[in-house]
Amino acid sequence: MARPDLRIRDPLRAAVLALTVAAAGWAGWGGWSWYTAAHDDAAAYARERDRVLAAGEQAVLNLNTLDHRDITRGLDSWADSATGELRDQLVDGREEFERQIQRAKTVSSAKLLSGAVTELDARAGRASVIIALRITVTAPKGEPARKESRMLGELTRTPGGWKLSALGQAPVGNATAG
Template structure:
């Protein structure tokens, strides 16, 4: 009988220990990780933000109106207002430059997301290839920080700035 009681007692202790481990494991995982909403939003911000930065760093002097409309489509706030306000000047500068610039995003990092304020910040590494009429194409790597707002039409860029590389960072 004693061995039998010892066996049942051991099984009961294992069950109780497993239950505690499960409960505390769930608490620990939920406390240390992001919520599903934040993870989903970070993915949305990364996808939309990197596409918007690629759009805003690409231009084609042979199709200025479409290029310019894409700029307006991916921007909001002061960036959008600046493009809208200076439309003819921007278009003239694009035509006069006579270049085609294409951007390829290499890496994107979401550095901040605020679900309540519906804002986010990303850092994007983008290679821009510039083709001037009769010259060989040149490629330049840029590091760009973009602030985004969540609008009714998705995430859009409201601020953009180039972040310089330093010798220590390369």
Template sequence: MTSSDTQQAPADAEVVEPEARPVRRHPLVLGATALLVLCAAAAVWFGVAWLRAGTDDALDVARARDDAVRAGEQAIITFHTMDYKAVDANLDRWVAASTGDLLDQLERGRASGKSVIEQAKRVSTATVYSTAVIDLNDTTGTATIISAVHQEIVEAGSDKPVDKYLRVQAALQRGEEGWKLAGLTYIAPTPAG
């Protein structure tokens, strides 16, 4: 190729540049980008909330409440479950689940209580339907709960169980071994209407 073969525009000719077209994004790409930004913002927000919750005093109180409910329900079940053929084992469980004045009462009255249970010739099992914490002091390690309890009682020689429904208020005390029953009160049913 020679220089005469190449065409050059005359000096007074107007140079036309290609027209700049706006960059068009596909709607799917825009939506995915917006979703990515939202997800990142949510991840940051939940991460900060999680870190705050890990050091929150309310979390300690919630754990104490949950522990008190679990231990209280188990103690209520223990105190409402009895087999007259295994009184000593049952009374040992009562002692293990109690503390304070209640524990003292159980230990002082064990012999007479055992005699009463053996003469009654009953087998009872209990189920806790629901429990509410009505007082909790995490600092002193005390709590009060109310539970709805179903007790099934079978008399010796009978196959037909008798259902008994109770409302129980339990005082709990936390010690080195966790929450234990410090007192038990039965709440009289309130008549409807």
């Protein structure tokens, strides 16, 4: 039986075949790379870190924003942003907060300057953040008072997502020339 001649004599066909094989190889490699990156533990951890940061930033902004003209919505937002003992403190002190804000007739708002996740234990459902913000308090008379602040927050994963379980001022170090 005669063997067929498998050599390609047309250079155009040879180039098309080579490009087709190269494209198929490149597509296979790209698909495999995408699949492994999408199912990588580091990618899942990064997505969880991003969720923690977004929740922490929003919660800290919520707890530093309150308008005496719409105090119910503001205090509801405080309670919705927190869990555990922090939420208990906010709910238990709600009437006193309301009286203080109504008396002072202030409006406070916060603007996010920056934020970072400082700790994340996704398995245990605990995280810590540091948030820098500018807080503006406007009283009925006078100019608005602005203050930049760094807040440390602890978050806990709940069925409703990540929520603040503790919040406090970040210590500011005093650098002295010696």
